[in-house]
Amino acid sequence: MANYNTEREGQIEFYQTFLPLIDPSLSLEDILSDDNDGVLNGNLLEFKLRVSDLNAVLFQCVKYLSALRIKGKPVPANIVIIDLNGEQAYLYKSDDYLADIEKVYVGGASKSNAGFIGQPYHEKYMYGTNQLAAANLIKCLKEKDFTRIHIDENCIVGWATAFYKAMPTARKEDFIGDDTGKHKTIGEIRKPSIFAKYIYPYTGVSNVKFQYLMDKLNDTLQKKNLGAFYTPEAYAQKSHELLRMAIERVPAGNDYVIIDRCAGTGNLEKGLTDEELSHCILSTVEYYEYKVMQEVLGSKVRHIIPPVEAADTFQAGLVKGADALSKEYIENPIIKQYLDNPKCTIILFENPPYAETTSIEWHKKQQSKKSTLWKQTYIVQEMKKQVKGAASNELGNAFIWSGFKYYLRQPTDSFVVYSPVKYWKAQHLVDRKFICGFAFNRKWFHTTIDACIMVALWSNEYGDEDSFALEGFDISKETGELISVGMLPVKQVFTLYSKEYYDNRSATAETDDGILVSLNGLEAPDNVKKRIIPRYANDLLGYMVADGTGFDNPDTHSSLLVAGRYNGNGFYLHKDNYLSKLPMFCASRYITYNREWTERARIMKSGDGADRFNADVASGKLDQWLLKCLLFTCVEMQNHMRTFTGSDGRFYRNELCMDTTNGETVASNDLKRLIHGDAEQRIIDQWETLLTAAKQTKEYNPALTYGVYQIFAEIDTSYKDEDGNTVWNNLEVHSALQTLKTLVKDYYNTAIVPTLFEYEFLK
Template identity: 80%
Template sequence: MANYNTEREGQLDFFKTFLPLINPNLSLDDILADDNDGVLNGNLLEFKLRVNDLNAVLFQCVKYMSALRIKGKPVPANVIIVDLNAEQAYFYRSVDYLTDIEKVYEGGASKANVGFIGQPYLEKYAYGADQLAVTKLIARLKQNEFTQIHIDENCIVGWATAFYKAVPTARKEDFIGDDTGKHKTIGEIRNPSVFAEYIYPYTGATNVKFQYLMDKLNDTLQKKNLGAFYTPEAYAEKSHELLRMAIDRVPTGNDYVIIDRCAGTGNLEKGLTDEELSHCILSTVEYYEYKVMQEILGSKVRHIIPPVEAADTFQAGLVKGADALSKEFVENPIIKQYIDDPNCTIILFENPPYAETTSLEHQRTGAGKKSSAWKRSFVVSEMKKQVKGAVLNDLGNVFIWSAFEYYIRQSTDSYVVYSPVKYWKSQHLVDNEFLAGFAFNRRHFHTNIDACIMVALWGGDVCSDESINLEGFDIEPDGNLSKPVSVPVNKVHDLFSTKYYEKGQFADESFDGILIGLNGLEAKDDVKKRIKPFYSDEMLGYMVADSVGFDNPDAKSSLLVAGRYNGNGFYVRKDNYLEKLPMFCASRYINYNREWTERARIMKSGDGADRFNADVSSGKLDQWLRKCLLFTCVEMQNHMRTFTGSDGRFYRNELCMDTTNGETLASEDLKQLVCGEDEKRIIAQWNVLLDEAKKTAEYDSNLTYGVYQIFAEIDTSYKDDEGKTVWNNLEVHSALQTLKTLVKDYYNKEIVPMLFEYEFLK
């Protein structure tokens, strides 16, 4: 009998004993990869200090195997439950529980397992006392077999991801292809090859079962090229209200058509009446979505583009003639007959694909250029004749521009469209009459981001509104819409860079300084540097308050002791730095206000610059600017550090409250701040943090510390044997966590209202 105090201790001892006898090349990281106790070859292991209920532990293993299936990972053929202190192991076959494995479970796998009825174990190994049992257990753990599972809508996305990872050159037809159309590639799910050991052939004649997941089944490159345009059912149904408002605008006696150029499988149209469907013209450029749409809606709608599949319809996974950005589609005679008819009202009803090829997501995959094929389309070339700048980087914008260019031609025509609000708010792509609209949470559109998506009803007339109001709806866990909230949207005209960035010269400027990385230290030699290493004694540091929106806010917001290696900011002067701080403060908004209604709706602007500058000059904002300074001194994204640079200069962080080595510029200016209770609490907590930092071995008395430098150099940690984080300086970590809470509350109470008042935020 063993006497382990923790499960982790026993687990590690077990692997230390048996791994060298099974596969000495395997590490614990290889085995412990999926939040269970380990998968070793074709064995799922579950360890307990003492097994009190074999069936309950077996059910926990079933849940782990269910999770593996959903992730697209092989389900081990064997289940080994290990009683550590009794030194006994129990063997089960997973195939005997396949029905349970192919269910979906909510909550923790270790919860609510009592009452499961399992079969008796097949073998028991008393490995602590019986050498024969040890050899049998080793033989079992060497087995590398798996239980085949059935593909369904719960696991197909996981297996698609695994397939494209295993076969990087594969396309969608290689995964879900069938023999129902003219193009008869039989995909992996129907004739397993790569996953022959792991999955049963899918026997569904078509892919209708996966209609709501078709956008997630595209190969990686196709996902980027086509964008995502899945619409949650609850939101689709809500947007039907706007569509019906558009139908109500159709003049008496007119025919009307509802055009959706990016219908996918038609999920946006599901729930429309047969009468409404009879007016629909649908198209989608992805072949397997086209086939599903034909099967579901082909007999109900007025037209599908193309009407029938021909021998050459399939073109590298796409549909010939269905590319909405092609000249062929713009001139399609089926649609053109209605556009040319003055007695027919045009209604576009679309959730356009969203693909912004300058995004970090594209750049990380190295697929920016490859997934920008749409940029070479006919419609984009025509759009470039009228529109310039970053607006051309967004595929959704091309659909929106072309809707008004080629389809909306009368005042009673309408466009109901899903898209982030920036096309109207900051890019000014649309100047038509806003009739009504909703705000939805982007998280439910097959993404992981809480952000605002607008679905708007636009009319055919021009309008110069500066603000619009949306009704906002999230989706509750039960699938129903939440109660509505008011979501106002105001236009943005001027950028920070055009109104507030410092453009004056420095008296003693030179270009023999250093450049800084995002972590506040000197940039490495191997990074591409876009600016010269400027230096001046008048220089306080370098500020980046880039972009109108809040995508990737930490990369778009910086305060550094010298120039940032990739630019996009300006050098801050010591004599006027206070009036620049609101830009930095505004750039932190989304970090402290993460509600879905804020991201992609609230943006940074320089629209209030004239009023702000006048009030700064009059002294009206003196106290508020010092509140901004206090916030800046304790905000974690202020990455100013104190160190000696490779140029031999000593760079001191002047935007902090550490006066150990003399006053800083910030500490001098904060002497004029009238402190209330909130300010006093923050300053007191900063002093607690600094005092605790000074007690540590890592503290260097020659440096002047800000919050970030304490975090990066003193608030360090490591992982213990159980994988838990252990802080090297617990008192420092605790003080820092308390300060963060105070900072958030202070920011939203004292800083944010004035940022909106002076239109730094809109």
């Protein structure tokens, strides 16, 4: 009998013993994944020091196999439970538990497993004492058989992901194609080829069962080109309140139509009454969504564009005549008859697609030109004639702009539209009257991002408001019901930091033989494209970037460096006025310390308060607050100023830190004027604790002047032990740094943020 102290110890020794006899090319990393004890060929392995309840451990394995199925990974045919100290293994066949594997489990796989009733094991291997048993176990672990599973709505997204990974050039019809329409490609799920050993043929005649997942079943490139159409049911139902407000605005005696040019499978319309549906005109550009929408809503709505499928309707996965950004669509006679009728009120009700068309997936597949096909459409080309700047580069904006341009004609026409608030707040794409709206959490729209999405009811009347309030709603993960988070103000932004605050003066005795640095604070390598001229002068302190209005990729759009950033977008800090520039850097860190969905994409950066701010700086009113901003800047991790010797032979010193080991810095000298309260003293004391700990390490260089980031990058290092756990080389440094981070967050939100809002650095 063995005598292992930990399960991990026994597991490693087991693999070290048996792997060379099964497949010497495999490593532990190849086997261990998906939070289980290992998948080896066609075997799921589960280790216990001592097995006290075979049925409970078996149920744990069933849950692991359920997770594999949902992820689109093959389900091993064998389940091997290993009693380490007993040196015995038990073989079960997963096919015997297929019905249980095809259920969805919530919570940890190792919990609540008592009471499961399993069948007798197929084999027992006493591998520690019986050579024949050990040989038979090795034979078992060499088997490469799998249990075929049934495709359903719980696992189809995982298998779609696996399919497109295995077949990078495949299209949606290759995966879910059926023979119900004019285009009769039979897809992988109905006639398995790639996954023939892993899945049973799907017997559903159509794809209606997957109607709320259709956007997630597009191939990788199509996802990027089309964007997402999905709207969570709870949010769709809530937005019906806005739609009904729009219907109430229809003049007496008028007919009305509800147009949704990007309806997907029609989930935004789910829950409308039969009367409301009878006024709907729906279309979607994706062929398999079109087919599902025809089946689900075709008999209930007024029109679907196109009304019937023709032999040439299918065009490379898209629907001919349904591209809402084409001139052909605007001139569609079915829609035009209503637009030309003065006694018909137009209501647009849409969740426009969102697409990122510069993503790395496109470039990896060498199809970056295809990613911008929508930018060549008639609508976008017409929009660019009137809309300048980044607003014309967003797919959703093309729907919003064209809705007002081509569809709404009368004051009582309405537009109920989902989109991030920036199209109104910062891009000023809409100048119409806001009637009512809600704020929703973007996370529930088949994304992974917690951010604010607005659904607004706009009247086709000109409006002059520069602010309004939205009632915010999250969705309960447990019940699926709406949770009100209260009223959320939205205020327009009119000016950028770069226009009001950037300092574009030349420095005294400025030269252009300096260096440029990367985001990590070190000198930029020669092979990167440099977009600015390096500058050096004694009265230059560093280089700040605080560009844009939003908080997408906040660490890219916010940096503080000891020299110019290689790709620009910022300005050089001068020693004579750098304090008045620090609020921009502080404001750029807002989303880092306020990650709630209600903040991202609603709160933005602005220079609208510049006149008041500059006047109060000149009067000295803000002296102490600016010093608080300096203190925060010195201990904020995104301050990537480092001390080093550049390739130009100059010694670049971090002057925005509190390390006075080698003499006063610009910051430490100015901070002498800061009136210390308890909060300030706690931060200063913790900084001293961190620096003292750093000085005790072998990595510390006494010739350097350290800021928080340089300590983090060069001294707070770690490695992984054999169990995969992180081990910190300098635990005292790491502990002090973690405590400082907590103090910095609290200080930022209490001492810095309120004044940032007061002077509209945040809005």
